Amino acid sequence: MKYEPVIGIEVHAQLKTDSKLFCGCSTGFAAAPNHHVCPVCLGLPGTLPVLNRKAIEYVVRTCIALECEVSPASRFARKNYYYPDLPKAYQISQYELPIGRNGKLTVRAGGKEKTIRIHRIHLEEDAGKLVHDASGGSCVDYNRTGIPLMEIVTEADVRSSEEAVAYLTSLRSILQYIGVCGANMEKGEMRCEPNISVRPVGAEEFGTKTEMKNLNSFRAVRLGVDFEIERQIDAIENGERIVQETRRWDEATQTTQTMRSKERAHDYRYFPDPDLVPVEVSASVLERIRAKAPELPEPRRVRFISQYGLPEYDAEVLTGTKAMADFFERAAAIHNDPKAVSNWIMTELMGCLNESGKTIDECLVTVEDFTALLGLMGKGVISARMGKDVFKDMFASGRPPAEIIKEKGLEQMNDEIAISEAVEKVIADNPGPAADFRAGKKQAAGFLVGQVMRLTGGKANPKIVGRIIEEKLLSE
Amino acid sequence: MELCTKTASELIGMLRAGEIDPIDIVDSTFKRINDKEPDVKAFIVTLEEGARARAEELKDADRSLPLYGIPVAVKDNMCMRGAQTTCGSKILTPYEPPYDATVVEKLKAAGAVIVGKTNMDEFAMGSSCEWSAHHPTRNPWDLERAPGGSSGGSAAAVAACECSMSLGSDTGGSIRQPASLCGVVGMKPTYGAVSRYGLVAFASSLDQIGPFARDVRDCAMLLDVICGHDPKDSTSIDREPPDHVAALDAGAEGMTIGMIKDLFGEGVEPGVRERVSDAAGVFEKMGAKIKQIEMPIVKYALPAYYLIAPAEASSNLARYDGVQYGMREDADDIVSMYRKTRRAGFGSEVKRRIMLGTYALSAGYYDAYYLRALKVRTLIVKEFEKAFSECDILMSPTSPSTAFKLNEKIDDPLAMYMMDICTIPVNLAGLPGMSIPCGLSDGLPVGLQLIGPTLGEQALLRAARAFEIGSGICGMIPGEKTD
Ligand SMILES: [Zn+2]
Numbered sequence: 003m004k005y006e007p008v009i010g011i012e013v014h015a016q017l018k019t020d021s022k023l024f025c026g027c028s029t030g031f032a033a034a035p036n037h038h039v040c041p042v043c044l045g046l047p048g049t050l051p052v053l054n055r056k057a058i059e060y061v062v063r064t065c066i067a068l069e070c071e072v073s074p075a076s077r078f079a080r081k082n083y084y085y086p087d088l089p090k091a092y093q094i095s096q097y098e099l100p101i102g103r104n105g106k107l108t109v110r111a112g113g114k115e116k117t118i119r120i121h122r123i124h125l126e127e128d129a130g131k132l133v134h135d136a137s138g139g140s141c142v143d144y145n146r147t148g149i150p151l152m153e154i155v156t157e158a159d160v161r162s163s164e165e166a167v168a169y170l171t172s173l174r175s176i177l178q179y180i181g182v183c184g185a186n187m188e189k190g191e192m193r194c195e196p197n198i199s200v201r202p203v204g205a206e207e208f209g210t211k212t213e214m215k216n217l218n219s220f221r222a223v224r225l226g227v228d229f230e231i232e233r234q235i236d237a238i239e240n241g242e243r244i245v246q247e248t249r250r251w252d253e254a255t256q257t258t259q260t261m262r263s264k265e266r267a268h269d270y271r272y273f274p275d276p277d278l279v280p281v282e283v284s285a286s287v288l289e290r291i292r293a294k295a296p297e298l299p300e301p302r303r304v305r306f307i308s309q310y311g312l313p314e315y316d317a318e319v320l321t322g323t324k325a326m327a328d329f330f331e332r333a334a335a336i337h338n339d340p341k342a343v344s345n346w347i348m349t350e351l352m353g354c355l356n357e358s359g360k361t362i363d364e365c366l367v368t369v370e371d372f373t374a375l376l377g378l379m380g381k382g383v384i385s386a387r388m389g390k391d392v393f394k395d396m397f398a399s400g401r402p403p404a405e406i407i408k409e410k411g412l413e414q415m416n417d418e419i420a421i422s423e424a425v426e427k428v429i430a431d432n433p434g435p436a437a438d439f440r441a442g443k444k445q446a447a448g449f450l451v452g453q454v455m456r457l458t459g460g461k462a463n464p465k466i467v468g469r470i471i472e473e474k475l476l477s478e
Numbered sequence: 479m480e481l482c483t484k485t486a487s488e489l490i491g492m493l494r495a496g497e498i499d500p501i502d503i504v505d506s507t508f509k510r511i512n513d514k515e516p517d518v519k520a521f522i523v524t525l526e527e528g529a530r531a532r533a534e535e536l537k538d539a540d541r542s543l544p545l546y547g548i549p550v551a552v553k554d555n556m557c558m559r560g561a562q563t564t565c566g567s568k569i570l571t572p573y574e575p576p577y578d579a580t581v582v583e584k585l586k587a588a589g590a591v592i593v594g595k596t597n598m599d600e601f602a603m604g605s606s607c608e609w610s611a612h613h614p615t616r617n618p619w620d621l622e623r624a625p626g627g628s629s630g631g632s633a634a635a636v637a638a639c640e641c642s643m644s645l646g647s648d649t650g651g652s653i654r655q656p657a658s659l660c661g662v663v664g665m666k667p668t669y670g671a672v673s674r675y676g677l678v679a680f681a682s683s684l685d686q687i688g689p690f691a692r693d694v695r696d697c698a699m700l701l702d703v704i705c706g707h708d709p710k711d712s713t714s715i716d717r718e719p720p721d722h723v724a725a726l727d728a729g730a731e732g733m734t735i736g737m738i739k740d741l742f743g744e745g746v747e748p749g750v751r752e753r754v755s756d757a758a759g760v761f762e763k764m765g766a767k768i769k770q771i772e773m774p775i776v777k778y779a780l781p782a783y784y785l786i787a788p789a790e791a792s793s794n795l796a797r798y799d800g801v802q803y804g805m806r807e808d809a810d811d812i813v814s815m816y817r818k819t820r821r822a823g824f825g826s827e828v829k830r831r832i833m834l835g836t837y838a839l840s841a842g843y844y845d846a847y848y849l850r851a852l853k854v855r856t857l858i859v860k861e862f863e864k865a866f867s868e869c870d871i872l873m874s875p876t877s878p879s880t881a882f883k884l885n886e887k888i889d890d891p892l893a894m895y896m897m898d899i900c901t902i903p904v905n906l907a908g909l910p911g912m913s914i915p916c917g918l919s920d921g922l923p924v925g926l927q928l929i930g931p932t933l934g935e936q937a938l939l940r941a942a943r944a945f946e947i948g949s950g951i952c953g954m955i956p957g958e959k960t961d
Binding site for chain 1: 555556557563565570573575576577579674675676677678679681682683709710711712713789790792793796797799801802803812813816836839840841844848
């Protein structure tokens with residue numbers, strides 16, 4: 003029998019607000035445990051939450067980007083459960099009335115477009131962190147308690163790990179574009195929990211689903227989802243029953259393992275939080291946020307093709323992150339050759355980034371220095387070959403190109419007399435290839451040019467070298 | 479006449495005239511406390527040292543501060559630096575909060591001298607002060623009787639002149655009912671008029687802090703100090719608060735006062751009914767019109783309240799788990815620690831309500847209990863709105879009975895819950911309500927409840943002041959001659 007996976011994805015995105023969701027504490031990285039805490043986020047008796055409006059704006063921005071309906075009045079609810087990292091013994095979340103509902107995101111997977119419906123988007127506070135000490139005891143760090151998390155839940159529309167990764171990639175890019183979340187999965191800024199079931203192809207009803215946690219990279223998502231699909235199909239084929247449970251992806255064994263069974267569903271006793279008033283997003287506020295909404299990756303990709311004449315592939319890669327697309331546009335505004343700018347970003351800049359594991363935000367090369375390098379190559383001050391070495395130095399040191407070129411004496415040799423001398427020496431030393439060229443074998447020119455470049459330490463302008471070789475051999 | 483038996487407004491007059499200093503009042507107050515406290519036991523902790531230091535500090539301060547030098551007591555569920563806040567519970571013994579409640583900040587800024595934290599039913603759940611984990615408080619009018627609750631300590635302290643005024647909290651009648659039983663003035667302001675920041679929550683959608691005093695003027699003075707918008711409380715009303723003292727003397731002439739017939743019926747003691755009916759006569763004498771009002775829905779307030787309040791409480795009290803603060807019973811694992819701590823830390827009434835509330839919110843029961851109770855609440859709001867379309871304010875007994883004997887109702891929770899039958903509808907509707915003494919029945923004070931529309935505190939105070947003038951009942955002190 004053939005099976006079809008049915009996947010829904012829950013993403014928790016940490017919002018980039020300066021302060022926590024219900025108090026004034028910083029959301030920044032704190033060196034010491036329990037440094038970013040106050041009576042409110044510690045849940046001390048008598049304290050009350052006060053909503054951070056910025057977080058609402060960020061969620062509304064996300065709702066707009068994902069084409070959700072925005073509730074004019076949503077509510078916070080209490081999710082009651084006991085855990086030592088939860089100081090109030092309830093999490094303030096949203097239940098019946100989330101901020102956003104019924105959205106969608108269209109992604110490209112396997113060369114096809116696929117629309118994944120968004121079920122809901124809501125806001126909630128993060129819990130703290132348990133730290134187990136050497137003596138076997140447990141300590142609680144409340145720095146993370148109250149940090150705003152946005153939960154984005156899809157409908158069960160995803161049908162493969164490829165679609166799951168495409169959705170997450172696209173979502174990450176959007177969240178970065180609209181500036182609401184760093185969306186770095188490795189840093190835990192974006193946590194993804196897919197729920198997976200399989201059913202015979204053509205079946206209407208869903209199979210029993212499992213939820214997966216601890217997927218900390220796109221790679222883990224792909225491997226984990228594939229593993230779980232296979233595991234479930236194998237189990238069904240062997241006549242076993244799928245248990246509704248939470249499974250943990252184990253990076254070491256590349257398998258999923260049971261975390262906890264959900265057979266007896268926990269009763270969270272949700273009810274509206276009486277300490278908070280309904281969150282109102284009026285039509286005028288919605289319009290104000292919509293008017294400020296930044297351009298999203300997809301329209302920007304289309305614009306890159308039409309405005310800059312870039313190939314589809316270039317446009318897609320460049321708009322993959324907002325920072326990269328911004329770098330390109332700022333460079334193209336200075337250096338009026340978008341294709342050259344694109345080529346250099348896609349090969350040299352991205353090559354260096356991949357090699358070093360850095361992101362564009364961490365890159366030391368400024369747009370100004372980058373375009374200056376392209377300018378120097380365009381004017382023939384250095385060769386493209388030299389340019390690549392200079393760029394590597396710029397990437398490593400952050401120094402401007404002119405300084406590197408001067409220090410290393412890399413200026414291109416454009417002196418025709420000096421080049422002529424080198425050409426004469428190469429012809430004399432290589433009578434065979436010279437004769438071949440005279441006899442009409444144009445390929446021989448490449449060898450001779452290469453020899454001249456070697457003789458001049460790569461500095462000779464290859465265009466001038468080619469012309470002089472031709473002149474010397476064909477005019478004799 | 480001892481200084482401690484004077485009203486705050488009298489003391490302020492003397493202080494401003496330079497006749498006395500704050501320390502003179504502190505001396506008199508603590509002499510009184512030492513004298514009365516072994517019998518009354520209104521306080522969980524008295525703060526004599528702090529009060530004396532504060533009085534010294536105030537000597538050179540601005541004497542025009544609104545509560546300059548006035549001794550005030552604070553219910554033990556309001557957080558205050560440098561003192562314990564136990565909420566009358568073992569589970570918060572000991573607990574010292576690292577911050578001041580907004581009302582405590584306001585008292586301090588107003589020049590008040592905080593003399594102690596008063597006794598209460600554990601987590602404000604109770605109507606007699608007998609559910610305190612520390613000790614019961616006795617009614618200054620008859621030491622064999624309960625002062626009412628849950629703010630019984632705050633009411634008794636004012637009645638016994640152990641302070642000029644005090645703060646209580648009222649979730650279902652916890653200010654008005656003890657005010658009634660102790661013969662003092664007590665007010666529950668409109669929900670949101672006074673910040674709840676720093677008030678340890680019982681039922682967040684119902685809790686409201688309010689004043690106790692020996693007369694209406696003092697009550698208005700304290701209300702003026704504590705009310706106002708607080709950005710730390712999202713449910714606090716954002717508006718410029720009115721001057722309640724200035725509104726006092728407008729009289730009751732031309733007011734329409736509705737008598738809620740449904741709250742004069744079964745279960746109300748004849749003596750209470752008589753005194754409250756007499757009060758209607760006083761209002762008429764003062765130029766008000768009395769109108770009989772029927773509010774058939776209010777009888778459903780009690781059952782609705784006993785779903786909503788415990789539901790919220792079950793969540794609010796979940797944080798007392800022994801992890802961060804308060805009491806902890808050691809155990810081998812975390813779940814056992816939670817269980818042992820909560821079993822040992824909470825008293826039986828609190829446990830009863832946590833169980834009730836947990837049940838009401840459980841999957842499968844939520845719609846039938848909690849949600850239905852919310853619907854009743856909406857109907858009660860509407861019924862009051864209708865009543866206020868015909869009347870300026872409403873009146874009823876505050877409590878169906880005068881002070882009852884200690885231990886009389888402790889084993890009968892339903893009988894105890896009935897003590898709040900007249901006060902609970904007001905909390906469910908978020909309205910302002912107050913209790914003022916309207917005479918004695920068999921030597922025990924009877925309370926008259928006045929209920930106003932949302933933010934109608936001025937109308938309540940005005941009518942209450944007119945009643946004091948019309949009836950001559952003002953500033954009753956137990957054991958002293960009243961006429
Ligand atoms: Zn905080």
